[in-house]
Amino acid sequence: MPVHSVGVQGDSRSYRPVIAFEGIPGHDVATEAINRVARVNRAVAVVGSHVPLGEMSVHAATLTKDRLARLRAADAIVRRISHDSGFDKKVWQFPVVLIPLGSADRPDSVVLRPIHSVDGMTAQSVPMDKGILKQITHELLSLEGIAAVCYDLTHKPPATIEWE
Numbered sequence: 001m002p003v004h005s006v007g008v009q010g011d012s013r014s015y016r017p018v019i020a021f022e023g024i025p026g027h028d029v030a031t032e033a034i035n036r037v038a039r040v041n042r043a044v045a046v047v048g049s050h051v052p053l054g055e056m057s058v059h060a061a062t063l064t065k066d067r068l069a070r071l072r073a074a075d076a077i078v079r080r081i082s083h084d085s086g087f088d089k090k091v092w093q094f095p096v097v098l099i100p101l102g103s104a105d106r107p108d109s110v111v112l113r114p115i116h117s118v119d120g121m122t123a124q125s126v127p128m129d130k131g132i133l134k135q136i137t138h139e140l141l142s143l144e145g146i147a148a149v150c151y152d153l154t155h156k157p158p159a160t161i162e163w164e
Contacts, residue, residue, distance in 0.1 A: 007041025102147030
């Protein structure tokens, strides 16, 4: 079973699979892929991993103390690096998402979702400087239980700002 998330298509919400790219594709490739493949509503780039994408699997997960601690640690890393680099001034919101995609010893992955918006009705994915992205990815992959770091490249619409 693939990772699913909520998106917006027309006037309705959709719950569809996420498409993943190995590495960051060229300009607007993510948007083009979503427009061509009607069965997906979000595109992410795997920017670093301990486990090859083809060997990762999605598993049922609940909110546990360990997973919440993992998410809080990931969020703290992203906030610190974003603030120290000044990247936080370039974004409107920067959700950090924990998804149950990984392996037996590294069950979760982190999705980075930096976006810019004026009104919240639409939003654009914000490109990250390669140095900042590399530093964030390196630190997140050092966390126990993290299999991969993904970068959400999707605009709103079709994706929502947050992951549901």
